[in-house]
Amino acid sequence: MMDQQELRELENRCIQEHAPFCTAACPIHVDVRGMIAAIQQGDFVGGLKILRKTMPFPGIISHICNQPCQLVCKRSEAGDAIAIADLEKACVIWGKGGEPIKALPPKPKRVAVVGGGLSGLTVAYDLARKGYRITIFEEKNILGGKLWDIPFEILPWSVTVNDLEILEELEVEILLNTPLGKVESNGRQDPLAFLCKRYDAVYLGIGADIHEIHGLLLDAQGQIKIDPVTYMTNKEGVFAGGGILNIHDLDIYAPQDISQSEMPPDKQALIEFEKQISSAVSQPPWRPAILSVMDGRRAATSIDRRLQKVSLTAARSNEGAYTTRLYTSMQGITPLPVVPTTDLIRGYSKADAIKEAQRCILCECMECVKVCEYLEHFKGYPKKYIREIYNNLSIVMGTRYSNKLVNSCSLCGLCGEICPEDLDMGRVCKEARQTMVQQKRMPPSAHDFALRDMAFSNSNKFALARNQPGTQSSQYAFFPGCQLCASSPDYVYNIYEYLREQIPHTRTQEVGLILRCCGAPADWAGRLDLFQAAQVEFMDEYERMGQPKLVLACSSCYQVFKNNFPDVEIISLWEIIDQFGLPNDLPRKSNQSNTPLAIHDPCSTRYESHIQESARNILQRLGYAFIELPLNREKTECCSYGGLMWLANPELAEKVTRRRISESPEDYVTYCAMCRDFFVRQGKPTLHLLDLIYGANPQSLAHKPGPGYSQRHENRIHLKRKILKQIWEEDMENGITYENIRLIITPEVQNQLENRLILIEDIQQVIDYAERSGKKLLNKKTNRFLAYHKPGAVTYWVEYTPEGNSYVVYKAYSHRMEIREGSNQ
Amino acid sequence: MSEYISSDDLDTWECAACGTSLVIGKVMISYLGSAYPVDLLKCPSCGLVLIPEELAMGKMLEVEKSLEDK
Ligand code: SF4
Ligand code: SF4
Ligand code: SF4
Numbered sequence: 001m002m003d004q005q006e007l008r009e010l011e012n013r014c015i016q017e018h019a020p021f022c023t024a025a026c027p028i029h030v031d032v033r034g035m036i037a038a039i040q041q042g043d044f045v046g047g048l049k050i051l052r053k054t055m056p057f058p059g060i061i062s063h064i065c066n067q068p069c070q071l072v073c074k075r076s077e078a079g080d081a082i083a084i085a086d087l088e089k090a091c092v093i094w095g096k097g098g099e100p101i102k103a104l105p106p107k108p109k110r111v112a113v114v115g116g117g118l119s120g121l122t123v124a125y126d127l128a129r130k131g132y133r134i135t136i137f138e139e140k141n142i143l144g145g146k147l148w149d150i151p152f153e154i155l156p157w158s159v160t161v162n163d164l165e166i167l168e169e170l171e172v173e174i175l176l177n178t179p180l181g182k183v184e185s186n187g188r189q190d191p192l193a194f195l196c197k198r199y200d201a202v203y204l205g206i207g208a209d210i211h212e213i214h215g216l217l218l219d220a221q222g223q224i225k226i227d228p229v230t231y232m233t234n235k236e237g238v239f240a241g242g243g244i245l246n247i248h249d250l251d252i253y254a255p256q257d258i259s260q261s262e263m264p265p266d267k268q269a270l271i272e273f274e275k276q277i278s279s280a281v282s283q284p285p286w287r288p289a290i291l292s293v294m295d296g297r298r299a300a301t302s303i304d305r306r307l308q309k310v311s312l313t314a315a316r317s318n319e320g321a322y323t324t325r326l327y328t329s330m331q332g333i334t335p336l337p338v339v340p341t342t343d344l345i346r347g348y349s350k351a352d353a354i355k356e357a358q359r360c361i362l363c364e365c366m367e368c369v370k371v372c373e374y375l376e377h378f379k380g381y382p383k384k385y386i387r388e389i390y391n392n393l394s395i396v397m398g399t400r401y402s403n404k405l406v407n408s409c410s411l412c413g414l415c416g417e418i419c420p421e422d423l424d425m426g427r428v429c430k431e432a433r434q435t436m437v438q439q440k441r442m443p444p445s446a447h448d449f450a451l452r453d454m455a456f457s458n459s460n461k462f463a464l465a466r467n468q469p470g471t472q473s474s475q476y477a478f479f480p481g482c483q484l485c486a487s488s489p490d491y492v493y494n495i496y497e498y499l500r501e502q503i504p505h506t507r508t509q510e511v512g513l514i515l516r517c518c519g520a521p522a523d524w525a526g527r528l529d530l531f532q533a534a535q536v537e538f539m540d541e542y543e544r545m546g547q548p549k550l551v552l553a554c555s556s557c558y559q560v561f562k563n564n565f566p567d568v569e570i571i572s573l574w575e576i577i578d579q580f581g582l583p584n585d586l587p588r589k590s591n592q593s594n595t596p597l598a599i600h601d602p603c604s605t606r607y608e609s610h611i612q613e614s615a616r617n618i619l620q621r622l623g624y625a626f627i628e629l630p631l632n633r634e635k636t637e638c639c640s641y642g643g644l645m646w647l648a649n650p651e652l653a654e655k656v657t658r659r660r661i662s663e664s665p666e667d668y669v670t671y672c673a674m675c676r677d678f679f680v681r682q683g684k685p686t687l688h689l690l691d692l693i694y695g696a697n698p699q700s701l702a703h704k705p706g707p708g709y710s711q712r713h714e715n716r717i718h719l720k721r722k723i724l725k726q727i728w729e730e731d732m733e734n735g736i737t738y739e740n741i742r743l744i745i746t747p748e749v750q751n752q753l754e755n756r757l758i759l760i761e762d763i764q765q766v767i768d769y770a771e772r773s774g775k776k777l778l779n780k781k782t783n784r785f786l787a788y789h790k791p792g793a794v795t796y797w798v799e800y801t802p803e804g805n806s807y808v809v810y811k812a813y814s815h816r817m818e819i820r821e822g823s824n825q
Numbered sequence: 826m827s828e829y830i831s832s833d834d835l836d837t838w839e840c841a842a843c844g845t846s847l848v849i850g851k852v853m854i855s856y857l858g859s860a861y862p863v864d865l866l867k868c869p870s871c872g873l874v875l876i877p878e879e880l881a882m883g884k885m886l887e888v889e890k891s892l893e894d895k
Contacts, residue, residue: 398895399891399894399895400894403893403894404894443890443893444893445889445890445893446893756882773842774841774842775841775842775871775873776841776842776873777839777841777847777868777873778838778839778840778841779838780836780837780838780839781837785841786838786875788876795876797876797878797881813878813881813882814881815876815882815885815886815889816856816889817854817855817856817885817888817889818854818855818856819852819853819854819874819876820852820853820854820855
C-alpha cells in the first residue's frame with residue numbers, strides 16, 4: 001500500500017524535470033533550452049522573452065559572458081558545444097519589439113544601491129521590477145563601472161547604453177558623481193549609518209572605497225565579509241557583492257574541477273576570453289560578469305525577502321551553478337560542428353542562428369517514455385503521473401482523472417529497467433490499484449471480466465489437482481495455467497503426456513496435474529482479497545499432493561509463484577524441455593521454411609534469463625533460425641495482456657500490440673499463449689514454441705487466430721473432461737441446466753459478443769431464466785423475444801427466437817446500472 | 826434519457842407473460858449509490874421494463890463511466 005512519503009520519494013526519483021546541463025551550470029539559471037526551442041521555431045521574440053525572465057541585461061551579458069554553460073553542454077559529446085551566448089545575442093538582435101518590460105505596482109519601501117557596476121545594476125533592476133523605489137549612488141559620471149574598460153570589439157558601447165536605458169524606464173533614481181563619502185555633504189557623519197536611516201535596505205556593489213565604510217567586518221583578504229547564502233554583511237539590512245568579492249570565487253563556475261591542461265580546447269578558449277576581458281579591466285580584479293549578475297540577483301532576493309519579512313535562508317540550496325541530476329541519452333545523435341558566425345559585430349544571421357539552435361538536443365530524460373506506448377499515451381512522464389496518482393488517491397470528492405492512468409499500465413517493468421534512477425511505474429500503478437481497492441474506489445467495471453474469468457478457472461468447471469493414477473503423491477506437478485489451456489488445450493494434453501513419459505521420476509512419486517488460475521488477474525487488479533483466497537486454495541491442494549515441484553508453462557504464473565510462494569519449488573516447462581529433450585516421436589514437419597523467426601520474450605521473463613535461454617535452445621534444437629528484436633530479454637516489451645491493460649484500456653492496448661509487432665517484418669515466435677494470440681489478432685503471423693514442437697505444419701498455424709472468450713471457457717471445460725476421461729477414466733459431472741441450452745449464432749453476432757465481452761454462458765442464463773419464468777418481451781413486428789437477466793453485477797439483454805430445440809440469437813447487450821425492482825408507479 | 830422511446834416502439838412491444846402492450850412509465854435506475862428516474866417502456870401489470878440497446882450501450886454506459894470516476 002502506498003503512503004504519502006513513499007509516493008513523494010518515488011516522484012522525486014524521476015529526474016525529467018531537473019534542469020538541463022547548461023541551465024544548472026549557469027549562475028543565474030537561464031532557461032537555455034526554452035530559449036533555443038523558440039529559436040528553432042524561428043521565434044526570436046519568444047526567445048528573448050524567455051531570456052529576460054532570468055537575465056537582467058541580455059545585450060551586455062550575451063556579449064561578455066564567459067559561458068560556464070558551454071563547459072557542460074551535452075552537445076559537446078557529439079560535436080562542439082552549442083554557441084549559447086551567440087544564440088542569446090541573436091535573440092537580442094532579432095527578437096526586438098516584444099512586450100515592454102513591466103514592473104509590479106509600486107511598494108513604499110526604498111533601497112539604496114551603492115555602485116553602478118553590474119552587480120549593483122542587477123539589484124536595481126530586479127528590485128525596481130518588484131516595485132521598490134531604488135536610488136543608485138555612482139561615483140563616476142556614468143553607470144556601468146568596469147563595463148567601459150572592456151574592448152569595444154567585444155562589447156560595443158551602444159549595447160551598454162541601450163541595455164541601461166531600462167533603468168530609466170523603471171524609474172530608478174540615478175545619482176551620478178556621488179561617491180559614498182559625499183552622500184552626507186558635511187562629511188562628518190558615517191555614510192553607511194546615514195543610508196541605513198534613509199533607506200529600508202542597502203546594497204554595496206563597490207569595488208574600492210570600502211575603507212570609508214565604518215563598522216563592517218572584513219575577512220582575511222581585507223574584503224567585506226558576507227553571509228555566503230544571503231549576501232548580508234554583519235550589519236542588518238546591508239548587503240554586498242560584485243567586485244568586492246574575492247576573485248577566487250571563480251571556481252564557482254567550473255562545476256567539475258578540471259585543471260587547465262586537461263581542458264578541451266573550447267574550454268581553454270573560454271579561459272582565454274576571460275583573461276582578455278580581465279586584463280583590459282582596471283583594478284581591483286575583474287569578477288566575471290555573470291558572477292556579478294548572480295551576486296546582484298541573490299542579494300536582491302535577500303533584500304526582497306527581508307522587506308517582505310519572510311525567511312532569508314529557506315529553500316535557497318540551488319542558487320548559483322550546480323551539477324544537475326538530469327540524464328540525457330546521446331544515442332543516435334550524429335556529431336555536428338558549431339555553425340560559425342559570419343558577422344563579427346552582429347553575430348549570427350537569423351538563418352544561421354536557427355541552424356545552430358537546431359543542433360541543440362533540448363536535453364531531457366524521457367528514456368522510459370521513448371520505449372513505452374502507455375507512458376507516451378497520457379502525454380506526460382512518471383513524475384507528473386505519480387503526482388496525479390497521488391492527488392487521485394487523496395481527494396475525497398470530485399472526478400478522479402487518473403483512474404484510467406492507474407489501470408492502463410501493463411505492469412511490465414520495462415520502464416524500471418530503462419530508467420537511470422530505477423523508477424518502475426508498474427510498481428506504482430500496482431500499489432495504487434491496491435489502495436484504490438482498499439478505499440473502495442476502484443471502478444467496478446475495470447477488471448471485472450478478468451476476475452470472473454479467474455473465478456471460472458478456479459471453479460469446478462476447470463480446476464483440478466490430482467496425483468497420477470495409482471500414486472499417493474507427486475514429485476512434479478504440471479501447472480499449465482488457465483490461458484494456455486484456453487488457447488491450446490491439445491498441447492496441454494500432449495505436454496502432460498510428455499512429462500509423464502520423459503522426465504525422470506521415481507515410481508511412487510510421479511507427475512501430477514494442477515489445472516487452475518495462478519491468481520495473476522487478482523494480483524494485477526489490486527484485489528489482494530481474491531488473490532489470497534486463491535493462494536490458500538492452491539496451498540491446500542499443493543500440500544495434499546505432497547509438495548510437488550511445479551512445472552510452469554506460463555511465465556506470468558512463474559512470476560506469481562516466484563514472488564508469492566517462496567517455498568514452492570518451480571521450474572519453467574522450457575527449462576524442462578531444454579534439459580530433458582524434445583518429446584519423442586514428434587510429427588514429421590512439412591515445408592519448414594528458411595526465413596528466420598523473430599523471437600519475442602514475454603515481459604514476465606524480463607529477469608529470467610535462464611528461461612529465455614532455454615527457449616532459444618529449443619528453437620535451435622528444432623532447427624529454426626531466429627533473430628533478436630531490438631528490445632529483447634531484460635528490455636522486452638509487453639504484448640498488452642499484462643496488468644489487464646487490454647481490459648482497462650482496449651484502444652491503448654491495441655496501440656501497444658501494434659507497436660510491438662511492427663518491430664520486425666519477420667514472423668514472430670514466442671512462448672506465451674497470450675502474446676501469441678494478441679499478436680495474431682492484430683494481424684502478425686506468430687507461432688508459439690509449442691506450435692513448432694507439436695504442429696504438423698507449423699507455418700500454417702502462424703495466422704490462426706486464438707479462440708474467442710466463450711471458446712476459451714469451452715476449451716478449458718473440454719480439456720478437463722478429456723483429461724479426466726482418458727487419464728483417470730472418470731466422467732465429469734454434468735453441467736448446470738442452462739449449459740444445455742443450444743444457441744445458433746452467426747459469426748457477425750459472435751463478433752459483437754466478443755467486442756462486448758458477453759459470453760455464451762451469459763446468454764444461456766438469460767434465455768434459461770426467461771423461458772422458465774416467462775419474463776420476456778415480444779416484438780410484435782419481428783416476433784422476436786427480448787429478455788434480460790442479472791446473474792451478478794451486470795444485466796444482460798438477449799434478443800432471440802426459439803427454433804426447434806435451439807435458440808437463434810440476434811443480438812445481446814449489457815449494462816451495469818441497475819433497474820430498481822418495485823419501481824412500479 | 827427519455828428520447829430513447831419512439832412512438833414506433835409503443836405499438837411494437839408487448840409483455841409476453843401478461844399479453845399487454847407496454848406503456849411509458851417512470852423507472853428508477855441506479856449505480857454506485859446514485860439513482861435516476863428515467864422514462865421507459867414497461868408492462869403496466871408486471872413491471873417488466875424495456876431498455877433499448879442504444880440506451881444501454883450509449884447514455885447508460887457514459888453515466889456508468891462517469892460515476893465510476895467519481
Ligand atoms: S526514465 Fe522516465 S522515470 Fe526515469 S528519470 Fe527518466 S523520465 Fe523519469
Ligand atoms: S544541448 Fe542544448 S539543452 Fe543540452 S546542454 Fe547543450 S545547450 Fe543545453
Ligand atoms: S507499461 Fe510497462 S514500461 Fe510502461 S509504465 Fe507500465 S510497467 Fe512501465
